Amino acid sequence: MEATWPPRAVTSLGPWRLRDGAGGGKRASAATFTGDPGEVSDATIDDAVQAMRDAGGPVLFQVLPGQEALDAALATRDFALVDPVVIKAAPVAALVGNAPPSPTAQFIWPALAIMREIWEMGGIGPERLSVMERVAGPKTAIFDRVGMKPAGVGFVAMHEGIAMLHALEVQPPLRRKGAARHILGSAIQWAQELGADHLAVAVTSENTPARGLYTSLNMGIVGHYHYRAGS
Known part of the structure; x- marks a missing residue:
């Protein structure tokens, strides 16, 4: 992580x-x-x-x-x-074919302005983009469209054979149209091409749609944690 x-x-x-x-x-x-x-x-x-x-x-x-x-x-x-938070993961070999990559997805780094705008609308601002920039290992951002409209973005990076997908964000008007699954499929493709053993995600327990998507691909729970916040 x-x-x-x-x-x-x-x-x-x-x-x-x-x-x-x-x-x-x-x-x-x-x-x-x-x-x-x-x-x-x-x-x-x-x-x-x-x-x-x-x-x-x-x-x-x-x-x-x-x-x-x-x-x-x-x-x-x-x-x-x-x-x-739960951490879900699965072997890349077992994921290939479960979520085909989008034919319109692009692997782009550094992220384009439109990608940054989509992240910003989802609450992923400059500070989190700086986190992505700090990653020293293999990484990329994924940009996808629905029709001709910019739809969603994600960030994936790899460390010690594990590719981890972060910051998956789809614009609200274009949700439930397959963009999230396509971005995940593109992340699987990227992980496979780089020789990753597993693909993993961390998702809050209350994010039911995302958990359902990962479960539908047979990504199992491999870990969990929570936070305690004070003042």
Whole structure:
């Protein structure tokens, strides 16, 4: 995740990995706990909270599977549970043919102005585009049309054999016309051509349409996490 959606900077503080996302969203900004469960304490949490406040960023923790003690400690301190996320993935070889690539899709990087406009309308602004620009490995943006109309965009990057699709956005008037499936199909094509083993996506649990699309392609849940946010 971090390699395909990277923060501006990462620092270590005791058992914490602290990220400066520079406004690039929760994935690039949340702190993660890297220590043993027994290291969770009010003091270590205080250290992380103070460091995030001093840096001027959000006070935000990503809670991973197996970190129930951390989750309970943050809940006790009234840190709100935010955006439960599931990670779905499947072998690229098993996905080929499930969602054919669009005949009108283009692989373009850097992104064109119209692509940036579509992202902007979907709440993916300059800060998240800067995240894409920071990706050091193989990457591309995907642009598709419905008829003659610019319809949707996505960003895909690869790290250690896993291609990850981020920032899939389709203009509201053109949704339910196959653009999202076509962009996903084009991402599968790109992953196959680069020799990726798997394609993965991270999607919030409440995003029912997107989860349904990925499920229809037989992408299974391989991980999950959520955030705890404070002030």
